[in-house]
Amino acid sequence: MQPFRRFSAVAVPIDIPNCDTDQIIPARFLRRAKDDPAYSRFLLHDLRFHADDTETSFIFNQTPYTNAQILVCDINWGCGSSREAAVNALMANHIRTVIAPTFGDIHYSNCIKNGLLPVRLSAANCNHIRIQLHESPGASITIDLDKQAVSGPDRKRYMFDIDPMDKIRLLHGLDDISMTLEHQAEIEAFERDYRKKNRWIF
């Protein structure tokens, strides 16, 4: 997993409260492999493309927002279905951070597990930053995970909270599997004992 330390990129405002994971990636794309060359198109697909596959005027299709690698969103981003594909679709577009007032609980942890940083800022601050991004298309945002600070297009610093364990995982690029494998010997000992005590499971 790619470590996340400090990151600067163009940001795009997404003014959709309660944007559920069916909007982030419609279910009909879920069986597609995440290395499918078309995967980047699945992100927010039905907002970005008409039924005939031509582009809509949705903000993510507009230059210079097409280069955005940071999303600034509204409340309850990623609510609904727990699908990890929602994170895959973000990553296929090189999105490395989503800033929102609140997140769907499972989507938030899916982001962390894949090395994508979800940042919680207050609704007022998110709204303020989105307005700036509309006023200055192509403006950049910098995120410093170690300092837990976002510097907005106005160069103002917005501090954010993150679970200390999540922070360590992101800073060092540790995914669930590599962290688990560090304890392989203990896991094997546990399994031997557990099998002995719970024969009915196996």
Place this chain on the structure above:
Amino acid sequence: MRITVDGTLGLGLSAKDIILTIIRHIGGTGYAIEYAGSAIRQLSIEGRMTISNMTIEAGARFGIIAPDDKTLEYVYGRPYAPTGEKWEEAMAYWRLLPSDDTAVFDKEINIDAAAIEPTVTWGNSPQFCVGISDVIPDPASQADLATRANMESALTYMDLLPGTPVNKIDIDRVFIGSCTNSRIEDLRQAAEVFKGRCVVVPTLVVPGSGLVKSEAEREGLDRIFIDAGAQWREPGCSMCVAINGDVLSPGQRCASTSNRNFQGRQGMGSRTHLVSPAMAAAAAVTGRFTDSRRLSS
């Protein structure tokens, strides 16, 4: 969080009405939910699965219900269930699982089962639901501006006006299936309404598994669906997520027993109303939302 549903559920109501009512009133984000109370214990395992399944729609991580005799009877003899001596060991373990009487929960909610009505969602989030005898709510009555805006956008997408009686809303399609409501009991409840009637809109009935399908056919439920003019299909996700070619056209309104009514969930521009199997069947034979209790045979 513990949600205790006490009392007796009205005749013709089901687990779906309980869980939609819970989601309507309770936010579960950041919690795991244990469901308890006499109304939950009275439910079959199928009904309890419907409740646990939709816990995610309340925003919670998962929903659990303490195992009791019904749970053990349900598991006994099923594929992969332990047998013989191992069954005894498993039972001993499962009997340990219920919460202690002295357990303390972060949050306690109590719900009166007798007050629950057949429930229909009207928006693009499962919490936006009302009883069958209600009208579509008016966003203007909402003090919270974010909720008001959310309601307004849902009403626009769903093409509904505040004040419209729910039982005056015409539908185009019906879907009975999904991991929420495609177990044998769900199919029996739908069949009860279909018996001797005919669908007036295209209706899909999709069993949840091969086992459910063969049990339904053994009981002759497939004949009831087919005789009523519904399609009896192979198990799968089908129209819940607009796959296997089962997709609504833009603007079409569907009474669906699935768990999610987000924009575009059943196809681009699709309009989903979540209901119980009995309510979906009642909508199929009348072409609009109808109190299924009036139709039960």
